[in-house]
Amino acid sequence: MSRSRPNILITGTPGTGKTTTAELVAQELGFRHINVGEWVREKGLHSGWNQEFECYDLDEDKVVDAMEDVMGDGGNIVDHHGCDFFPERWFDLVVVLQANNTELYDRLQKRGYSQKKVNENVQCEIMMVVMEEASESYRPEIVKPLPNDNTDDLERNVATIAGWVRGMIAGAAAQQQQQQR
Numbered sequence: 001m002s003r004s005r006p007n008i009l010i011t012g013t014p015g016t017g018k019t020t021t022a023e024l025v026a027q028e029l030g031f032r033h034i035n036v037g038e039w040v041r042e043k044g045l046h047s048g049w050n051q052e053f054e055c056y057d058l059d060e061d062k063v064v065d066a067m068e069d070v071m072g073d074g075g076n077i078v079d080h081h082g083c084d085f086f087p088e089r090w091f092d093l094v095v096v097l098q099a100n101n102t103e104l105y106d107r108l109q110k111r112g113y114s115q116k117k118v119n120e121n122v123q124c125e126i127m128m129v130v131m132e133e134a135s136e137s138y139r140p141e142i143v144k145p146l147p148n149d150n151t152d153d154l155e156r157n158v159a160t161i162a163g164w165v166r167g168m169i170a171g172a173a174a175q176q177q178q179q180q181r
Helices: 017-027 036-043 060-073 101-110 115-126 130-136 151-180
Strands: 009-011 031-034 046-050 055-058 075-077 094-099 141-148
Touching: 009 017, 009 130, 009 151, 017 031, 017 055, 017 075, 017 151, 031 060, 036 055, 036 060, 055 060, 060 075, 094 130, 094 151, 101 115, 115 130, 115 141, 130 141, 141 151
Parallel strands: 009 075, 009 094, 031 075, 094 141
Antiparallel strands: 046 055
């Protein structure tokens, strides 16, 4: 880790709890939370609305350009359902949240997603699409899958991620101290 504070990506199929987890981890650590979906909408980092998928078609180059400076600073918790377009050098930890298919189905229905969108996202979770993306895009030792089916899982995941990050910071500080000797 070359930054004084690491950057963490929390990814997973829509409905797995990325935003809630990211908000809580950022709050726990005093880090910045970047909800990529919000950035896309607020900063116009898209190429228009996709009727079929009921979302904006994000422009990956615009997203990366908009995030480049803040990522260099470290101390970011990024949440997004895709992960393969972010530069590998940005992240020190990639957490893939996963949910039971029945739980995920119910969460997506409560969001008011169309049946087609619910089914596609549940299929993605069944096929472990996001986990595969993360595994192919980042070093295996930094990719960590975590189940996120209920409040107990959420609380445990926030504590686990915060613990990992604190360990990274302590390890980087110890390494820097040793190099100064």
